[in-house]
Amino acid sequence: MMNKIVFYLMSLLTAVFLLTSCNPEAELEQPETSELTQIRLPMGYIPNVQYAPFYAAVQQEFFSEEGLEIEFDYSFETDGVALVAANELPFALVSGEQVLLARQQGLPVVFVASWYKDYPVGIVSKAEQNITHPSHLAGKRVGIPGLFGASYVGLRALLHAGGLSEDDIILESIGFNQVEALSADQIDAAVIYVTNEPIQLASQGYEINVIPVADYALLASNGLITNETVLKENPDLVMHMVEAMLRGINFTSAHPEEAFEDSKNFVEGLAQSDQDVQQAVLAASIALYQLEPLGYSDPAAWENMENLLLDMGLLTTSLDLKAAYSNEFSRK
Secondary structure, X not given: OHHHHHHHHHHHHHHHHHXXXXXXXXXXXXXXXXXXXXXXXXXXXXXXXXXXXXXXXXXXXXXXXOOEEEEEEEEEHHHHXXXXXXXXXXXXXXXXXXXXXXXXXXXXXXXXXXXXXXXXXXXXXXXXXXXXXXXXXXXXXXXXXXXXXXXXXXXXXXXXXXXXXXXHOEEEEOOOOHHHHHHOOOOOEEEEEXXXXXXXXXXXXXXXXXXXXXXXXXXXXXXXXXXXXXXXXXXXXXXXXXXHHHHHHHHXXXXXXXXXXHHOOOOOOHHHOOHHHHHXXXXXXXXOEOEOOEOOOOHHHHHHHHHHHHHHOXXXXXXXXXXXXXXXXXXX
């Protein structure tokens, strides 16, 4: 296990070292033909209706009204962390544990706005497997996108809650093909986002069980990160970015049908997909948003995340959590 962790951390540090040789201001420069600041935003996943708040923020001109023009980049979470840490990009969407893992290595990323209140990762399985508690995963074939990101930490959190270790399950890397792998019985259970794959499986007629991480732990979840340099030298940029994001979240919560229509401009095939299923995915996502107040980070969630990562051995020492996140830009 520790070898995997060391490999992840070394890969992240190598990426940061390579990126620091690039011009750190490249992504912040404004083109001569536009008054808008160009921002490339790593999303951490493929184009999906779950990103409706950001798509709506573009279509409803929230970003442009804040002086920003957004290019969506569907890189892995770890890539986004490395780019922001190196000041190659000013922002990325990541899950809370990535911030603490990065800061342990001296990478100056800071979480500046919460998107999700509840940790959206979970385990789904067909009801016939009788997997209704994390301890029931013992001896099961469990599919996961890979040994990275929120999915991996979410799995470890559930194993921890069930008194299990990785050695107690048969772990298989399956990419983002959880629905197909589970439907074909290639695996017994899959690590998923509770707002997505369970809805797809249920729509196909499968009786399923879902074990959300949020049922067992309040953890720092998905949101927006920047770095200490941007936070210090360009707080107005952070303020405008967060404000546009929060406007998108608020709009999507209040007008889900319109946000869904906005998403069709960014998600290929969304207009031709099962509209009921995709609208249900969006509704389930909205239910997890941090709305009171918008963008707020719960200190208890960060403390719980740190304790979990320490128990799991992913952190080796306690961190200065007050430096890891900020509520300066959340709605009061």
